[in-house]
Amino acid sequence: MLPNALEKAVYGVYATTAVHLAAKHGVFGFLLDQGAPVPTGKIAVALELDEETLDRLLLVLASFGVIERNEHGAYQVPVELAPFLDPRSPRSVGGFLSHVMNSTLGRLPQLDGYLTAGKPSVDASLPAPFDVMYKTPKLTEEFVAAMWQLTYDVSRELVPMAGLAGVRHVLDVGGASGPFCVAALEATPGLSATVFELPEVGPYVADTVERYDLRGRLDFAAGDFHRDEFPPTECVAFGYILSGWTDEIGLELLRKAYRACADGGRVLVMDRLFDDDRGGPLPTAVMNLSMHVEAEGRHRTAAEFIGLLESAGFADCEVRRSTQDKHLVIGFKR
Ligand SMILES: C[S@@+](CC[C@H](N)C(=O)[O-])C[C@H]1O[C@@H](n2cnc3c(N)ncnc32)[C@H](O)[C@@H]1O
Structure with missing residues (x-):
């Protein structure tokens, strides 16, 4: 035994x-x-x-x-x-498991090649991560559903921590079908929001607008965050975005956010956090491995995130923790 x-x-x-x-x-x-x-x-x-x-x-x-x-x-x-x-609960793990089984699992064997030849040489012959994840309508739908299940419920905790009262507009970069935006709009009268996303995700945001009756408050901006500047806003949100990319690309995204933010505006980085010594927690360690095959990023400690935010120009940065796996690192454009 x-x-x-x-x-x-x-x-x-x-x-x-x-x-x-x-x-x-x-x-x-x-x-x-x-x-x-x-x-x-x-x-x-x-x-x-x-x-x-x-x-x-x-x-x-x-x-x-x-x-x-x-x-x-x-x-x-x-x-x-x-x-x-x-399956009817906002915290259901079903969508996430479908994504793991139907998408991530097929990529895990890449790790063997990473160990012996390194990630860059293995990835050179592979399609870009989101070309795989959005390869078929079924995979796209599954991924978007998984993101909703991972994000909507915890966003109801994160929104009050973001202190959005008085903020008029949020730009959710890579916001999927809008789980964070919906939680923010539900809790914040007078707020409007834009999901900045790849064009494939547009129909899912349109569906959210209909389902939650948010015409006039939630809209969609098609774009590529690697190529395009962000539209002006008072608050830029990144949920599970920076963990998908290297420090260099993450810093580039944060600098775009800084340029897009009005004076006094803020950035909300919502992600998993490693403990300070990177010894856990278990889901962060597992998803850190997953990010290696699914994307080009890694999970970070709070101090690492704050370092990135400060390098991009944000000030008064601090961590606000939820009771779940996703936490908030906030910074301000002073
Ligand atoms: C891990 S998901 C996070 C979704 C959502 N923000 C959340 O917290 O649940 C990453 C998102 O980034 C979007 N994305 C990936 N590459 C992008 C790009 N180049 N430009 C804009 N969005 C992109 C994907 O479509 C996907 O919805």
Whole structure:
């Protein structure tokens, strides 16, 4: 038998697959709707799934503690995991898992080549990250949905920390379908927002405008943040953007933000943070590895982010932490 830490590390790939498939086929939503433990056969019939395969997946999920199995072999979702497994919850992990399984997983073998030949030489023969992520409408939709799930709920914590009262306009650079903008607009009367994004994302922002009835308050600016200057604003937001790029490119983006900001304006960098000694937390360490294959960036400590903001000219920089994985580093144009 393996020691616990090694057991989780070795068998974790099976658990990830099981959680993804159970989420994809509606198992968690179904269990939550029943409100009482359900045997495998009943789940299989209701969801039209092969009972033997489902049985094996459910046993893995129960062994990892993702679902509970009672003495009659019936299953339920633990109360504390429901907000993350319920597909209707804003904190659901389903979209993120789809992205991991359908996109990131295929890129992880690149790490082997990175170890022996280095990232630049392996990447030279590969398409740019977002050419892969937006290769098909299905992948684009999945990525945008994953971003919504990662960002909307935590943004409701981050928006009050950003102190937007009195701010009239936010420019969300690489803002996906607008999860941060929606949270900001919902909480801040008088605010309007623009998502500055690749053209492929435009239809998803249009959909958000319709869904949240934000015509006149939320709009879309198609652009390439590597090539284009940013439109003028009072507040530039970067959510999970700087972690995708090197310090040099990150600094270039922050300098563009500084130029775009009105005097007295601010920049909001919202990202994962490494502990000061880079010893954790675990999700940041994992996503730091993921950024290596999915993009060209890395995760940073608070001090590293503040150093970048100050190099771009922002002052009075500070970190404001949420209770979740995404935190705010704020700086001002004085
Ligand atoms: C990791 S996602 C972050 C999405 C969102 N800001 C959030 O916090 O959830 C990175 C975003 O940057 C956008 N992006 C990538 N390259 C871009 C570019 N060159 N110009 C504009 N946007 C870009 C992608 O379309 C994607 O939505």
